[in-house]
Amino acid sequence: MSTRNERLRENQEAFRHANERLEGVVDGKGDAEALIPFLCECADAACLDTVQASHAEFDVVHADDLRFFILPGHPRMDGEEVVDRTARYLIVEKPRSD
Numbered sequence: 001m002s003t004r005n006e007r008l009r010e011n012q013e014a015f016r017h018a019n020e021r022l023e024g025v026v027d028g029k030g031d032a033e034a035l036i037p038f039l040c041e042c043a044d045a046a047c048l049d050t051v052q053a054s055h056a057e058f059d060v061v062h063a064d065d066l067r068f069f070i071l072p073g074h075p076r077m078d079g080e081e082v083v084d085r086t087a088r089y090l091i092v093e094k095p096r097s098d
């Protein structure tokens with residue numbers, strides 16, 4: 001049985017992977033500070049808004065499997081904490097399981 005949170009988590013992981021593919025496609029084609037329209041990774045499965053972030057910013061956030069980009073004001077999943085924020089996005093972190 002899949003709980004609501006498990007489905008949300010799967011959706012969020014799918015967006016994360018889409019963003020990683022997007023970053024791979026554009027990698028090396030521009031400078032590291034150029035903004036790229038990544039998909040918002042918030043808890044709203046229907047959200048198709050984009051987060052403007054640079055390669056450098058993306059790499060820092062996605063270096064940690066528990067961190068995601070979301071737009072300010074977008075829903076967080078249960079237990080996620082905002083760990084950093086910029087004018088363009090928030091960085092949320094899932095609770096560590098251990």
Ligand SMILES: [Zn+2]
Pocket residue numbers: 040041042043044047048049070071074075
């Ligand atoms: Zn969103």
